[in-house]
Amino acid sequence: MAPMGIRLSPLGVAVFCLLGVGVIYHLYAGVISSRISSFRQRRTVSLRDVLALSIEAAVKGGREVKRIREENHLEEKSKGETKEGASEKLTLGDLSSHRRMFFLIKNTYPFLQVNSEEHDDAEGDPGVWSHDIPNEVKQKIPEDREVAADRITVWIDPLDATQEYTENLRKYVTTMVCVAVDGEPVIGVIHKPFTGYTAWALVGSGSNVMPRAEYSTNPPKVIVSRSHAGKVKDFIEEAFGNNTVIIPAGGAGYKVLALLDPPDEEYEEADIYVHVTFIKKWDICAGNAILKASGGHMTTLKGQEIDYSGHEKNEGGLLASVKVDHKALVDRLPKRDLDKH
Numbered sequence: 652m653a654p655m656g657i658r659l660s661p662l663g664v665a666v667f668c669l670l671g672v673g674v675i676y677h678l679y680a681g682v683i684s685s686r687i688s689s690f691r692q693r694r695t696v697s698l699r700d701v702l703a704l705s706i707e708a709a710v711k712g713g714r715e716v717k718r719i720r721e722e723n724h725l726e727e728k729s730k731g732e733t734k735e736g737a738s739e740k741l742t743l744g745d746l747s748s749h750r751r752m753f754f755l756i757k758n759t760y761p762f763l764q765v766n767s768e769e770h771d772d773a774e775g776d777p778g779v780w781s782h783d784i785p786n787e788v789k790q791k792i793p794e795d796r797e798v799a800a801d802r803i804t805v806w807i808d809p810l811d812a813t814q815e816y817t818e819n820l821r822k823y824v825t826t827m828v829c830v831a832v833d834g835e836p837v838i839g840v841i842h843k844p845f846t847g848y849t850a851w852a853l854v855g856s857g858s859n860v861m862p863r864a865e866y867s868t869n870p871p872k873v874i875v876s877r878s879h880a881g882k883v884k885d886f887i888e889e890a891f892g893n894n895t896v897i898i899p900a901g902g903a904g905y906k907v908l909a910l911l912d913p914p915d916e917e918y919e920e921a922d923i924y925v926h927v928t929f930i931k932k933w934d935i936c937a938g939n940a941i942l943k944a945s946g947g948h949m950t951t952l953k954g955q956e957i958d959y960s961g962h963e964k965n966e967g968g969l970l971a972s973v974k975v976d977h978k979a980l981v982d983r984l985p986k987r988d989l990d991k992h
């Protein structure tokens with residue numbers, strides 16, 4: 652017999668304990684959840700560390716891209732079709748690079764939101780960041796900034812210009828990482844796996860790639876997509892005249908580099924970059940950050956800034972420029988509904 656004449660069976664004890672936990676949870680739920688959320692908010696990352704990690708991710712992903720192309724073992728598939736009916740290709744290069752890049756970032760900072768173009772939850776990768784900060788980054792970014800982790804969205808394109816990769820047009824291929832803070836592009840990395848060149852920028856702090864000395868807008872030389880062009884030629888001729896030089900090229904990363912002055916072997920020189928079909932944020936965020944760091948702009952065709960948080964779609968087209976009057980360019984573009992392209 653228990654004291655005071657109460658006898659509790661094991662089941663009774665369990666029910667009693669559960670009730671007790673329930674009462675305590677009810678009383679303290681608000682306190683517990685606010686403690687958890689304030690703990691999350693207090694978690695910060697150094698932007699210089701995230702830049703170095705992004706460079707390492709782009710380079711390591713790029714090694715996979717190069718290896719698989721050189722072994723000529725692409726395992727090419729189609730993920731479906733774009734709205735315009737072009738095949739959206741996927742190769743082993745995209746997937747292996749995704750695994751390297753995505754898990755390098757996730758294993759280092761598991762709490763960061765990372766959005767990759769590709770998905771492969773089945774196979775992880777044990778890689779973690781080396782914590783090496785390249786000398787060039789140390790020199791150009793002497794002062795660091797800490798940012799709350801919940802303000803950050805990372806965008807990864809493990810292989811940009813997959814179409815051209817399958818055609819063995821190597822110069823167009825890049826790997827890209829972008830870090831947005833509150834939806835604004837802040838860190839951009841564009842790496843070229845076949846030459847080893849890497850362009851990077853931390854907006855407001857420094858960059859290793861500069862604009863050229865001169866740009867023309869009367870008319871501009873316009874770089875455009877070669878495999879997702881839509882009716883871009885008509886659009887450009889209506890804006891800038893029938894004699895405008897149009898340069899078709901693969902890759903959104905490549906086309907941004909063509910607006911700048913990268914010390915890389917093979918690239919074309921353009922004054923502006925125009926895209927009129929649908930495009931996704933992992934394709935454009937890194938280039939947007941790099942242009943912004945040089946005082947340039949990447950906007951929709953109506954001149955709106957692109958928000959790099961939330962969903963991945965950009966449906967308003969693209970106009971990118973540097974060292975010219977971007978607003979004046981927007982004003983010269985035809986005011987058309989993009990669905991008609």
Ligand SMILES: Nc1ncnc2c1ncn2[C@@H]1O[C@H](COP(=O)(O)O)[C@@H](OP(=O)(O)O)[C@H]1O
Nearest residue numbers: 733810811812813876879901902903928929934
């Ligand atoms: N209409 C569209 N729909 C979906 N993705 C598009 C697109 N136009 C361009 N892209 C993507 O944007 C990148 C650059 O395209 P382009 O070379 O035609 O300028 C490519 O990225 P990926 O190769 O990473 O898929 C391509 O798939």
Ligand SMILES: [Mg+2]
Nearest residue numbers: 739740768813
């Ligand atoms: Mg793709």
Ligand SMILES: [Mg+2]
Nearest residue numbers: 808811812934
């Ligand atoms: Mg891409």
Ligand SMILES: [Mg+2]
Nearest residue numbers: 768808810811
């Ligand atoms: Mg891609």
